[in-house]
Amino acid sequence: MTARPDAPSPAGNPPKPTIAIAAAAVGALLLGLAPIAGLVEPDLAAAFPSWPLLLVLAVLPPALALLFGQRDRPGTAAAVLIAPAVLAPARIVLDLQLVVDAGLAARPELLLPNTLDPLRPATGVWLLIAGHVATVVAGVLAFRGREPGDSGADSGSRRQGLLAGVLCASVVAAVGALMTPFSSDDPYLLPRAAVDSPVVVLVGGLLLALAVPCVGGFVAGSADPDVARGGLLGLALAIAGVAVPPVFAAAVVDALHFEAGPVLMVLAAVALAVLALPAGRIPSDAEAGELLLPTLSRLLTTAGVLALIAGVLFVLAALTPQLEMPSYLSQPPLYSARMLWPAGLVLAGLGITVLVPGLALLVRPVLTVAWSVLPLVAAAVLDTVFTAVQGAGATAEIGAWAAGVGVLVGIAAAIVAALAGGVERDDVDLTENEVNRTVLALSAVAGVLGALSLVLPVIVAPGYTPPGVFSDFSTTSWGLVAALTAVIGAALLAPRCRPARASALLCGGGVVVAVRVLELPLTAARAEGSGPGLGLWAGIAALVMFACTAVVAARARAEKAFVDA
Incomplete structure (x- = not known):
């Protein structure tokens, strides 16, 4: 037979x-x-x-x-x-x-x-x-x-x-x-x-x-x-x-x-x-036991370099003109370009920190959230540039191009950082990882306040209507959506993560909110009679809550280590 x-x-x-x-x-x-x-x-x-x-x-x-x-x-x-x-x-x-x-x-x-x-x-x-x-x-x-096919290779x-x-x-x-x-x-x-x-x-x-x-x-x-x-x-x-x-x-x-x-x-x-x-x-049996994916350190290095490049591009965008008006029109002040500075410095600082071996693993989760400050800031700049180009025949200059490319590089940095997190989790036993109810409650409050800081206006002034997520949707609104997604994601994921990683994610959410809060002191001159809006107060409260929740999450790690000892 x-x-x-x-x-x-x-x-x-x-x-x-x-x-x-x-x-x-x-x-x-x-x-x-x-x-x-x-x-x-x-x-x-x-x-x-x-x-x-x-x-x-x-x-x-x-x-x-x-x-x-x-x-x-x-x-x-x-x-x-x-x-x-x-x-x-x-x-x-x-x-x-x-x-x-x-x-x-x-x-x-x-x-x-x-x-x-x-x-x-x-x-x-x-x-x-x-x-x-x-x-x-x-x-x-x-x-x-x-x-998944039966490749014979290590699954990670x-x-x-x-x-x-x-x-x-x-x-x-x-x-x-x-x-x-x-x-x-x-x-x-x-x-x-x-x-x-x-x-x-x-x-x-x-x-x-x-x-x-x-x-x-x-x-x-x-x-x-x-x-x-x-x-x-x-x-x-x-x-x-x-x-x-x-x-x-x-x-x-x-x-x-x-x-x-x-x-x-x-x-x-x-x-x-x-x-x-x-x-x-398909690797041979001898190769299958080796780490064939870029090692964790190499992934972290790649993420750090990309973040540093993105930050440098944003600093370059802040130092160079973003717009050239026709000769018969005067150059308008581009107030939103002032926000390029904090965003660029944040990403450059995170990139440098991720390149430090002793700090890379701790800072990596911050990068997976804080990258969203790039579209948050660049969208407002590019919105002004697009309007001038289409309405007044202006020309986009190197600053606008640097900001646009910087966003793409920052996205790549966040993707690599997220992949590095996946490789890191492959080597960690998560069976005993439990949701900390205190962190869950505090994180929920921080997430709601952070969301309000991005949905509500930070600046109010007579006759001034800022772009928003649910009203006056424009190019700037896409940056708000990206930041909103990152902040809410950090608040939802943090309670399910290991304490140190939860603390880092919450710090990332705080960084995004902090950049949002800086919009008032840096760009208030754009509108006469401007003052703080509800978004500013929600942002300050969210910043405090993110910081406190991050401390609570970090202390949970110390308490667990004490109990295990």
């Missing part, structure tokens, strides 16, 4: 993601057909016959996933589809500019404007959006259907340097996504950097710049080599799908010229594809 092959174990390879691949293929077909169907009315052709290029770029992820599936690597096949799905919402927002005002889209691969008359969206626009939606569906199906390990390399390449791609896609001699085709673009393109560019390092950190930190390899290949192809069309257009259209942004993205995509090769190699 012929022996029947053993059934795969629960930890074995998942089934082939056939439905996900089919959904991705449908999405690719829709993206390729969109230029043929016509994107606007009256109909305008692309700057070059682009549909073959767009179709190939869109088909590559499902084709690669199908190839891995046929080679019995379903985990890798599923992972290939995840990154394009995460980047697809940002691409949907970018494509919505074709609905709002196609003449300002600057998408030569889709259409070449030759008139100032209004353009109406046609069938092709909806095919583009439907294609991206199908890509999202494919990614969701692939993610839900994947399971990755190769040294992989995470650092992926994050560096991802940040380069994110910066490139915010830069000018190409230059143009055509008066009807006006490419701009994200900061100078219409609001829809700006939001889409920011979403794209945030999504790339997030996906890179997720897949590079996976314990499954199949997910790491497939995820990095999918991310490389997704970045190429955005960057290659403007590069190709600059190469074949005489009126268009290369710019650095898409070129940086293409180079980052190549780097990620190269990193995918060692990422998917």
